[in-house]
Amino acid sequence: KVVVLGSLNMDSILRIPRLPLGGETMEMTDKSSAPGGKGANQAVAAARAGAQTSFIGKVGADDAAEVLRDALKSDNISVEHVTTDEQRGSGQAFILLQESGQNSILVYAGSNQSLSKADVDAAKDVIKDADFLISQFETPIETTTYAFEYAQSVGVTTILNPAPAIPTIPADLLKVTDLIAPNETESATITGIEVTDAASMLLNAAKFAQMGCKELIITVGARGAFYANQNGSGFVDAFKVKAVDTTAAGDTFLGALSSQLKPDFSNMREAITFANHASSITVQRLGAQPSIPTLDEIKAEYK
Ligand code: ADP
Numbered sequence: 561k562v563v564v565l566g567s568l569n570m571d572s573i574l575r576i577p578r579l580p581l582g583g584e585t586m587e588m589t590d591k592s593s594a595p596g597g598k599g600a601n602q603a604v605a606a607a608r609a610g611a612q613t614s615f616i617g618k619v620g621a622d623d624a625a626e627v628l629r630d631a632l633k634s635d636n637i638s639v640e641h642v643t644t645d646e647q648r649g650s651g652q653a654f655i656l657l658q659e660s661g662q663n664s665i666l667v668y669a670g671s672n673q674s675l676s677k678a679d680v681d682a683a684k685d686v687i688k689d690a691d692f693l694i695s696q697f698e699t700p701i702e703t704t705t706y707a708f709e710y711a712q713s714v715g716v717t718t719i720l721n722p723a724p725a726i727p728t729i730p731a732d733l734l735k736v737t738d739l740i741a742p743n744e745t746e747s748a749t750i751t752g753i754e755v756t757d758a759a760s761m762l763l764n765a766a767k768f769a770q771m772g773c774k775e776l777i778i779t780v781g782a783r784g785a786f787y788a789n790q791n792g793s794g795f796v797d798a799f800k801v802k803a804v805d806t807t808a809a810g811d812t813f814l815g816a817l818s819s820q821l822k823p824d825f826s827n828m829r830e831a832i833t834f835a836n837h838a839s840s841i842t843v844q845r846l847g848a849q850p851s852i853p854t855l856d857e858i859k860a861e862y863k
Pocket of ligand 1: 600632668743744774779780781783785786798799800803807808809810811813835837839840843
């Protein structure tokens with residue numbers, strides 16, 4: 561059982577020739593929208609990979625709210641603890657996809673920023689019942705810290721995806737984090753050490769260990785994922801595929817990982833291999849949530 565505490569965003573995917581200059585009006589090539597947000601994407605990935613999944617989050621008082629809720633429900637995710645902020649709009653992301661392949665993203669946090677300790681209090685029964693509680697940084701850090709403190713006190717394993725990256729993670733949050741899982745740029749932002757070769761990954765791991773992190777996974781895109789804990793470290797290669805859109809690769813990785821991982825981390829390599837499988841399918845498809853595979857799809861592709 562997995563509980564995700566985090567963001568829901570309505571994504572607008574705007575295809576444009578290039579970024580407009582100041583004062584310029586430009587025609588878009590294409591425009592579409594789909595539910596996203598790191599939290600919601602991770603929940604969808606966990607649920608599709610077979611985990612019984614619940615979501616704790618906040619939508620706004622607008623039309624997007626129902627679409628965001630329905631998207632989770634259609635993947636059998638419990639939305640009992642998705643509440644409404646009457647004062648703000650739902651979270652939104654504008655993804656500017658340039659012809660060159662470069663992405664620029666604008667995020668409006670909206671109702672995500674009002675996810676509060678009271679919302680965690682209301683969801684304690686669900687958290688208590690879970691194997692894992694996963695969170696990110698698109699909702700308030702104080703709320704995540706409060707939820708992790710409670711989760712650990714009742715024996716639930718906590719997973720932090722420190723994204724979007726911030727240079728300094730509060731010590732009180734690290735103290736209640738069992739597994740921290742950044743990508744390579746997030747890792748470098750936190751440790752101040754670039755992630756390049758194997759030696760640099762070990763240096764990153766040493767820095768995280770110094771900060772008191774017991775379990776670490778750094779995802780390194782097309783290369784795969786590196787993990788480290790008190791007993792040592794290892795690397796699991798990614799699968800060689802032709803990537804067309806890597807949006808939600810990291811979110812798929814984490815969600816899929818949580819569906820397989822044992823809460824004592826005793827099957828780390830196997831769980832990472834499964835997560836690499838799942839996210840290698842995501843990168844071959846366009847979009848965020850539509851591209852996340854089901855357990856049947858993962859099994860069909862990798863027998
Ligand atoms: P994020 O989306 O957070 O930046 P990464 O880019 O590190 O995360 O990707 C997460 C995981 O997705 C990787 O560990 C890997 O398993 C998979 N992945 C990402 N890009 C590719 C790729 N080009 N080919 C195969 N797998 C990929």
